[in-house]
Amino acid sequence: MASATLMIDLDAIAANWRALDRLSANGTQTAAVVKADAYGLGAGRVVRALAEAGARRFFVALAQEAVVLRQALGPGPQISVLAGHMAGDSALIHDLDLTPMLNSVDQITRHFESLPGHPFGIQLDTGMNRLGLEAAEWAAVAGHVLAATPELVMSHLACGDDPGHPLNADQLAQFHYLTDGIAVPRSLAATAGIVLGPEYHFDLTRPGIGLYGGRPFDAALPVVALALPVIQCREVAAGETVGYGGGWTAEAPAVIATVAGGYADGLLRSLSNRAVLWDGDVPCPLVGRVSMDLITVDISHLPREPDRLDIIGPAQSVDDLADVAGTIGYEILTSLGARYRRDYRGGAA
Numbered sequence: 001m002a003s004a005t006l007m008i009d010l011d012a013i014a015a016n017w018r019a020l021d022r023l024s025a026n027g028t029q030t031a032a033v034v035k036a037d038a039y040g041l042g043a044g045r046v047v048r049a050l051a052e053a054g055a056r057r058f059f060v061a062l063a064q065e066a067v068v069l070r071q072a073l074g075p076g077p078q079i080s081v082l083a084g085h086m087a088g089d090s091a092l093i094h095d096l097d098l099t100p101m102l103n104s105v106d107q108i109t110r111h112f113e114s115l116p117g118h119p120f121g122i123q124l125d126t127g128m129n130r131l132g133l134e135a136a137e138w139a140a141v142a143g144h145v146l147a148a149t150p151e152l153v154m155s156h157l158a159c160g161d162d163p164g165h166p167l168n169a170d171q172l173a174q175f176h177y178l179t180d181g182i183a184v185p186r187s188l189a190a191t192a193g194i195v196l197g198p199e200y201h202f203d204l205t206r207p208g209i210g211l212y213g214g215r216p217f218d219a220a221l222p223v224v225a226l227a228l229p230v231i232q233c234r235e236v237a238a239g240e241t242v243g244y245g246g247g248w249t250a251e252a253p254a255v256i257a258t259v260a261g262g263y264a265d266g267l268l269r270s271l272s273n274r275a276v277l278w279d280g281d282v283p284c285p286l287v288g289r290v291s292m293d294l295i296t297v298d299i300s301h302l303p304r305e306p307d308r309l310d311i312i313g314p315a316q317s318v319d320d321l322a323d324v325a326g327t328i329g330y331e332i333l334t335s336l337g338a339r340y341r342r343d344y345r346g347g348a349a
């Protein structure tokens, strides 16, 4: 096999959605966040598997991302746009029947003027200071906006992955203060908010990372596996160096495998001299620097030259690899390159 293969288990994604759906409070609907090409895993295939599992509402970051979704889903399922109604997007929002989450008074004006009567939602800022109307803005426009019956009023937690963080309770209280008594469905929780508990669930939850096997949904089934082909093996003598900058020096005679996969494939350069690859259950250290297309691995202790080595698999999850790289699973997943062959398991026929 010439190129690396990214194995994506669509049945595991569907099972994770069902498990998150069961975790959600009674009467809460579970949506699915599939922005950034379903966290790098291929939005078309992923949304078909999720729709098969029962998901009816999907979130993307940008209107353009919805093109693939609407093609895959057909008419019916709701596709919401977190960036809201941006200038230049009106035709796309209309033609694909998208539901923008309006984030500012400017966006509300643009939406009402360009697409009167077209579905929309509202995003409120409750303390993250990233997207959404501030409390004072909401107070000024709420009557006018609610008269046009939004599909959803939502906000987003800044520290949901840290259950003890005081901002969680602050944001929850602020969301109640801004929305109690309105006759519109409400949403506050992403994956982390589902794990925080039912008081965060409201009418709709919006899991992303948990669908793809990542923290903090600990019960998630693993979704991704990545095996990299070995291109060649060589012996190096004690004292010789390996790779750019002579980044690693053999202390004793060693056997080095050169493996197809580099930072252009999402193997972050911060993994240099730190990550471990696996031959089954035998760890093999990545030695030297990660280069654009290649990494080098010490296989001196293996009884034979392997055809491929695992970097994500049973012995090392996406989050494990993220820990080694000093980042989060989200960044590893969305960095995994377009150069891999994607091999889907399960899912809709």
Ligand SMILES: *Cc1c(COP(=O)(O)O)cnc(C)c1O
Residues within 6 Å of the ligand: 033, 035, 082, 155, 156, 189, 190, 191, 192, 206, 207, 208, 209, 210
């Ligand atoms: C990305 C995102 C989500 C999904 O978050 P996860 O942590 O991946 O579950 C939900 N809501 C908003 C507003 C987001 O930006």
